[in-house]
Amino acid sequence: MLTEDLDTPAVVVDLDVMEANLRRCQSYLDHHGLALRPHIKTHKIPDFAHLQLRLGAKGVTCQKLGEAEVMVDAGITDILVTYNIVGQAKLDRLVALARRADIKVVADSTAVVDGLSATMSHAGLILPVLVECDTGAERCGVATPAAALALGEAIDRAPGLTFRGLMTYPPRNATAKVQAWLAEAVDLAGRAGLDVAVVSNGGTPDLFHAHEVTAATEHRPGTYIYSDRSQVEINQLGTWDDCALRVHATVVSHAAADRCVIDAGSKSLSSDLLGLRHHGHIVEHPDWEIRSLSEEHGQVHVPPGAAAPRVGERVTVIPNHVCVVTNLTDRITAVRKGRVETFFAVSARGKVR
Amino acid sequence: MLTEDLDTPAVVVDLDVMEANLRRCQSYLDHHGLALRPHIKTHKIPDFAHLQLRLGAKGVTCQKLGEAEVMVDAGITDILVTYNIVGQAKLDRLVALARRADIKVVADSTAVVDGLSATMSHAGLILPVLVECDTGAERCGVATPAAALALGEAIDRAPGLTFRGLMTYPPRNATAKVQAWLAEAVDLAGRAGLDVAVVSNGGTPDLFHAHEVTAATEHRPGTYIYSDRSQVEINQLGTWDDCALRVHATVVSHAAADRCVIDAGSKSLSSDLLGLRHHGHIVEHPDWEIRSLSEEHGQVHVPPGAAAPRVGERVTVIPNHVCVVTNLTDRITAVRKGRVETFFAVSARGKVR
Numbered sequence: 001m002l003t004e005d006l007d008t009p010a011v012v013v014d015l016d017v018m019e020a021n022l023r024r025c026q027s028y029l030d031h032h033g034l035a036l037r038p039h040i041k042t043h044k045i046p047d048f049a050h051l052q053l054r055l056g057a058k059g060v061t062c063q064k065l066g067e068a069e070v071m072v073d074a075g076i077t078d079i080l081v082t083y084n085i086v087g088q089a090k091l092d093r094l095v096a097l098a099r100r101a102d103i104k105v106v107a108d109s110t111a112v113v114d115g116l117s118a119t120m121s122h123a124g125l126i127l128p129v130l131v132e133c134d135t136g137a138e139r140c141g142v143a144t145p146a147a148a149l150a151l152g153e154a155i156d157r158a159p160g161l162t163f164r165g166l167m168t169y170p171p172r173n174a175t176a177k178v179q180a181w182l183a184e185a186v187d188l189a190g191r192a193g194l195d196v197a198v199v200s201n202g203g204t205p206d207l208f209h210a211h212e213v214t215a216a217t218e219h220r221p222g223t224y225i226y227s228d229r230s231q232v233e234i235n236q237l238g239t240w241d242d243c244a245l246r247v248h249a250t251v252v253s254h255a256a257a258d259r260c261v262i263d264a265g266s267k268s269l270s271s272d273l274l275g276l277r278h279h280g281h282i283v284e285h286p287d288w289e290i291r292s293l294s295e296e297h298g299q300v301h302v303p304p305g306a307a308a309p310r311v312g313e314r315v316t317v318i319p320n321h322v323c324v325v326t327n328l329t330d331r332i333t334a335v336r337k338g339r340v341e342t343f344f345a346v347s348a349r350g351k352v353r
Numbered sequence: 354m355l356t357e358d359l360d361t362p363a364v365v366v367d368l369d370v371m372e373a374n375l376r377r378c379q380s381y382l383d384h385h386g387l388a389l390r391p392h393i394k395t396h397k398i399p400d401f402a403h404l405q406l407r408l409g410a411k412g413v414t415c416q417k418l419g420e421a422e423v424m425v426d427a428g429i430t431d432i433l434v435t436y437n438i439v440g441q442a443k444l445d446r447l448v449a450l451a452r453r454a455d456i457k458v459v460a461d462s463t464a465v466v467d468g469l470s471a472t473m474s475h476a477g478l479i480l481p482v483l484v485e486c487d488t489g490a491e492r493c494g495v496a497t498p499a500a501a502l503a504l505g506e507a508i509d510r511a512p513g514l515t516f517r518g519l520m521t522y523p524p525r526n527a528t529a530k531v532q533a534w535l536a537e538a539v540d541l542a543g544r545a546g547l548d549v550a551v552v553s554n555g556g557t558p559d560l561f562h563a564h565e566v567t568a569a570t571e572h573r574p575g576t577y578i579y580s581d582r583s584q585v586e587i588n589q590l591g592t593w594d595d596c597a598l599r600v601h602a603t604v605v606s607h608a609a610a611d612r613c614v615i616d617a618g619s620k621s622l623s624s625d626l627l628g629l630r631h632h633g634h635i636v637e638h639p640d641w642e643i644r645s646l647s648e649e650h651g652q653v654h655v656p657p658g659a660a661a662p663r664v665g666e667r668v669t670v671i672p673n674h675v676c677v678v679t680n681l682t683d684r685i686t687a688v689r690k691g692r693v694e695t696f697f698a699v700s701a702r703g704k705v706r
Contacts (some may be wrong), residue, residue, distance in 0.1 A: 255462070296436060299491075311462050327677075353361070
């Protein structure tokens with residue numbers, strides 16, 4: 001079957017492009033002696049996680065326990081869950097996972113550490129915990145290297161836990177700041193006698209500057225597997241040709257000269273803008289602008305002089321943010337050289353708990 | 354089980370509130386002699402569609418064939434699909450549906466009509482088709498009443514099709530304009546000898562002004578079943594107490610005095626703004642602002658003087674746009690008076706084709 005014969009909207013991944021993206025990142029991090037721990041939130045597909053491991057990744061990253069459960073069920077055993085685990089229901093699931101695989105988690109408060117410690121010590125387990133550090137992104141994470149040391153010492157003392165190191169999701173274009181923050185925290189922890197075995201940095205936007213953060217021991221990119229419009233247009237990371245995942249759509253309405261409607265709306269592309277204008281890049285018509293989305297309609301502005309749309313015409317959209325696109329679809333279609341090779345279930349889709 | 358014992362994030366529907374919303378709308382439309390054809394895109398649950406029918410709805414509305422297939426499989430037989438059906442794969446599915454149920458569709462171009470006609474006449478079926486009219490929303494729909502007449506006549510002439518009437522998704526706060534448009538189109542069609550059996554108007558925002566569009570014979574609200582922040586804050590439709598669907602979340606991080614993080618991000622709430630600032634209304638803390646979302650993090654600004662967050666604290670979020678929330682979850686939890694009654698699979702979730 002040819003890609004163009006797929007019914008639309010269809011989420012299509014070019015495996016050749018995807019594999020090149022994986023190899024490029026692995027080579028770069030290998031060259032700099034950094035471990036790769038890819039974030040599976042972008043693809044949510046166990047087969048792709050296994051491929052990342054075969055190509056050299058040390059383990060994987062999950063954001064929620066539900067994702068980790070899917071990966072452990074698929075035979076993946078080295079997992080860092082980069083999220084504060086709060087509440088007894090999740091702590092009980094974490095115990096079950098920790099009995100089956102090498103699970104590490106993060107914490108940014110004593111409240112989280114206390115919950116982990118009580119449950120793990122009761123279960124007779126020792127759970128490795130990293131301190132999440134806010135190096136400038138202002139989301140989760142302790143605010144200062146001194147606070148990282150204090151929480152690291154609390155983890156070190158806590159029954160059922162062992163201090164493993166530091167983790168951050170960094171702000172963009174700030175590798176010097178991230179390096180200074182982490183180096184200071186590593187230094188403080190080392191002088192206090194803590195063993196900082198892992199310093200885990202993350203993100204695709206500054207992926208190829210990861211070596212500038214010399215305090216780090218590993219990197220956790222997610223989006224690099226597929227890339228997307230935000231990587232190309234905002235982060236200048238590669239080109240459209242590196243975008244492995246695309247949403248194939250059809251023009252279904254052309255009711256006025258200056259606009260048309262495609263059959264991919266917010267249920268296919270999501271409404272994430274990530275600071276971009278409009279809702280995706282149309283490969284065949286870069287001058288058409290997807291100005292707004294409703295759930296099933298992509299509303300396209302056709303500027304004067306652009307090619308006129310035709311009802312039934314197919315277009316290929318590179319989405320703004322690829323991670324949220326895969327969360328909207330139950331399966332992706334895998335192609336090579338324009339031919340359908342197979343389908344993959346997006347098994348870890350929708351795992352918000 | 355108590356609602357507060359559900360693990361988070363959890364999408365929770367209060368059935369008492371939901372049923373009151375359904376009855377209020379049905380009574381209003383009954384009073385004005387308008388048929389109710391609820392749009393199932395908001396709930397995507399066959400049991401709730403059956404409830405709407407038991408309470409007096411004439412049939413249901415679906416946006417895509419995949420939704421209609423789920424509803425027909427569940428025994429619902431009167432369905433209007435308010436979307437241009439384009440491409441042979443979908444036309445073949447439409448034939449299969451039309452053999453099993455009373456399916457009506459819309460069209461806004463001769464290209465769509467030609468595709469429908471060729472397939473339906475080949476299958477030996479007669480498909481009712483409504484002309485989609487752009488009464489000001491500038492999405493799909495023919496641009497003028499004269500164009501509606503011309504397309505209606507094309508449908509009337511087309512083998513395999515029968516002209517059923519007019520359909521519009523109206524702009525907001527414009528009932529007089531919508532009425533004038535539709536009345537003119539009905540008049541033109543009537544004088545040309547076409548039988549305008551149905552004039553289908555839609556939307557929840559102006560639901561309780563539906564009677565002002567006297568040209569209409571039916572109304573297709575969707576969001577009214579659950580309501581949401583956009584209905585309360587933008588459309589002044591009811592109060593927070595009428596919001597039947599809420600996302601229960603937990604504070605997982607409080608790393609700085611002026612902010613915290615809840616475990617509901619764009620994978621739970623979606624990033625739809627619908628013209629609103631921030632990403633949902635927190636019932637317990639109306640002064641907290643969900644300023645940004647990443648996939649698993651809701652980043653909350655806590656203003657000076659507001660109650661300080663506590664890690665582990667539960668909050669209840671009324672989302673900006675409820676239809677996209679249900680598309681993100683595989684099931685909803687149904688409660689009454691704070692107790693869990695049952696769960697419902699969101700069977701028509703993710704049906705983009």
